[in-house]
Amino acid sequence: MQIFFDRAASFVAALLTCVVCGVPVWGTIAAARYGIMPPWAYIPAGLLALIGLVLTLAFVRKGLAGIAPTRQRRRRTG
Template sequence: MAFRNILDGAASFGAAFVTSAICGLPAWFTVAAVRSEIAPVWAYAAAAGLAVIGVILTVAFIRKGSAGVAPTRQRRR
């Protein structure tokens, strides 16, 4: 039973890593595009929104991982 919780926690940590990559990389490149004047200034708002959502989801998955909860569940199995 405890091994399943370890695997569920590892899956949640993996989901946190993937979420930070999926949300962080486009936000970073959007900021880089605005700084190099390829994208308009209002794109900062889109980058900030994506970054905030990514941080919220990443923190949620890290909390689940430290508790040993699978990414798609709310409680331990």
């Protein structure tokens, strides 16, 4: 049962990472398109999107393996 909760926690962490990184990226890109921000704002937005993608994939990988987001390995059961 603990592995189920570890797996769920990793998937929730992946979802939160998408939201925390995706919303500022979307806002920055929208602002740059409408001329509110300078065109060079795409560079930090792209870097934040890349970091968010890497973290999201790491949490999804942990979720598929049944590893909690704050652990390196699976918990020992039994």
